[in-house]
Amino acid sequence: MINTLNEVNLEVEELISNNASNFEISKVFRNHIKEYKKSIDTILDTTGGKDFFVKNTKHIDKFLISLYKYILRKYFGSYQPMSTSIPITLVALGSYGREQLCIYSDIDLMILYEDIKGYNLREIMEEFITLAWDCGLKLGSRVHELKEVEEAVKEDITIKTAIIESRVIYGSKHLWFAYENTLNNIRRTDVKEFVTQKLEEHKQRLLKNPLKMEPNVKDGYGGLRESNMIFWMSYILYGAKSTKDLIGKEISEEEHKTYRSALEYIFQIRNALHNISKKKLDMVNLDVLPELSTKLGFVNTPRYTKERQCMSKLLGALHTIHFFSTIIVKKFTRVLLDDRADIKLIKDSRLKKDIYLHEGKIYTSFKRKPITLNALLKELIALPSEVSSFDMSYIYFASKTKIPRKQSKELKKNIKAILFKDNLYPIIKLLYNSSLFKTVLPITKKIINQPQFDGYHQHPVDIHSIRTLKKVENIEDDFVRSIYESFNNTEKSIVKMAALLHDVGKGRTADHHIAGEKLFKNFATSLELDEVHIQTAAHLIRYHNMMSAYSKNEDIYSERIILAFTGLVKTEQILKMLYVVTYADISAVGEGIYNSSISSLLKELYLQSLPAFENQDLVKESSRRIAKINAIKNLKRYKDLPYITKKKISYISSNQIFLRLKADDILDIAIKAKDVNNYIYKITNNERLVIRIIRKDSLNLGFLLGNLEFLNIFSMDIYKLYDEKKAFEITFSEKVEDDDLAYIKNIIENSFDMTKKQKIKKPIIKKSQIEANCNHSPYLASLQIRAKDQKGLFAYVAKIFDDFNIEIESAKLATTKGYTRDLILIEKNGEFCGKQEEIVKLICQEEE
16 A cells, blocks of 8 residues: 555654665655556546546645655754745646646656855755656756746747746745746747747647547647647736636637536546556557557447547547637637738628638638528538638637528538539538538538548548548549549539548448448438439449459459459449549548559559440440349358358359359359369259369360260350369250260260360351451450351360360350350460461351
């Protein structure tokens, strides 16, 4: 159990009476400090943020007083005068002076003195400081004679900042009263210079520490330094030392209550950070967040983890403090800093009553009376396109807007008009800064202060979303900008809506792409947007990161990949829109994330995809493929598969398998193929003979079909799967005798010997009945045969292909009304296209 200071003082007195050394004395005090820090964990369980600060401050006060008294006792012995008679005063500065001393913060102390010849003041002060350090106190000390203070503050703004936060701890009251007069002189000296320097210092600090997923609760956006700015400005300009003094004058009681609640949470966060790390730590990094959230009492829920809840509340508190401090500081300093000439220019640029536009920024009066949300939106709609930002006066005015209980038809009409504004970003930023964002766009409710712990995004979801919109309106990539500029105004608005709302599905249990698509459709329908526009924007939201994923993770020179991608995109115009949204989404993550490498990949994918839209049949096929893959993903058997197998199923090369077969059947084949090392086959002989083969080894197709030419092929499908495996399904027109099945099995097994040859009768195929196309797609050639059905027809074609070492990507053979309709898709490996005429000549034979 920790010894009280009274007990420590008694122990020290006994040591003094025994002529103990400073080392022995400091050891007693040092042990007390160690025991006190060990007890902090228990103290924090029952003590809040500000309450702990005050208690910790008072404890350090008492400790320093004990040290000082010991030094006086040592120097004066039984002749010690009253403390007020000794011209030394201990003064707390900085956070210590504000009674906001955290566990491992520096203890900023000033020893104020007046040089009186009758005392050995310098020896007393030096020994006091040395003893404090020996006791383990992290003391940031400065020593000033009273008459030097006013000159000292002129040397450095940091000194002046610390001095104005002075609080007396112990010592001469006469000296403190004289010092207070000095403080008043300091407060009134060089006011404009101090304010200007503090504002610039604060601006640079925020640029260095913007709001990110690992916020700095001291120096960053919405941190304690922002709160301190209120204190510094209110004291320097008005002599007020507490925000309570501003209630009823500059702020309302409700505003102050909200601010203090947010500040209290930041205090709790900082206390816990110091206690967890056992050192000064002001950044909420992702490593400390799990323990931090537990210490603050958060528990996991079915929807949100304790870490997410903790960070979300922190982000909200930082926003509150930033907004409050920015408003107050602006109010306090506007009269002091606003140049009369600038004020005149602003007033001369009056747009209408209470609204001024100067150099792209909108101004109004801090005293302007609030209006309804509908009236505010109408005002924003009427603003000219050159508006690029809003002054804090207008943001404050907007924050007081009267909110309706529900959105009327007229309000929705105005929201729609806002979304189609040319300069949408400044207005959205205004709505966000004035806490109207989710009121105007209710579907954003879940993304407000929503953290992202993916190790990629640097900002919360809401900030990232608004930054994405900004990137659309400020495109730096010349090629992307040229695409965006090719859009008409409506198309630009659709892209901006998709960019702003692309992550609106986050914070929900469902996949955020699907949830976002659904949310947008419902929201846009309520605003009565055009159905085509709704579908386009919803499609962009649904697949907003698909272009990035394909460019980074897929072989974008593979036709299968390009067709899968364009099948998702559907149209060339949506591809262009998606390109712009993708650029903005990546750029909004953080500086340098959109780099030359990513730019090159995206551009190449875009250029590779454009030719695909020249063949709409292939794009439609790809769209049907995607629909079938989605159906497979909904099957329970699929959900139980290993991740790698799921990935391979989506990589199946053949489009035909997805066009022809049911989801269950495709999944059956894919699962069976997983364990095939050589080949497997199955023969069924019910109404017709059907041979199914899945092989990894090469199949001598010409030999197989040549040996079975006594049977008429009714249909045949070849599907290229994954891992160099193929599936064959050959259906014949009739069944065979059961005795023949052993013979057929033998033929199948021998067909994996590529050295075997089979003489096959050449079928009769007219040249007009065959069409070879080396431009079927960028990556595939095709051979189509429309001829009279003949035994051994495809066996002959297959043999020629084997002879030329031509790889069949997929094949679709069908016979109806005595005619065969064959479509063979061939990999462009040079053998087919280079010898196309020779191959066609070998296949064709005119009738005699």
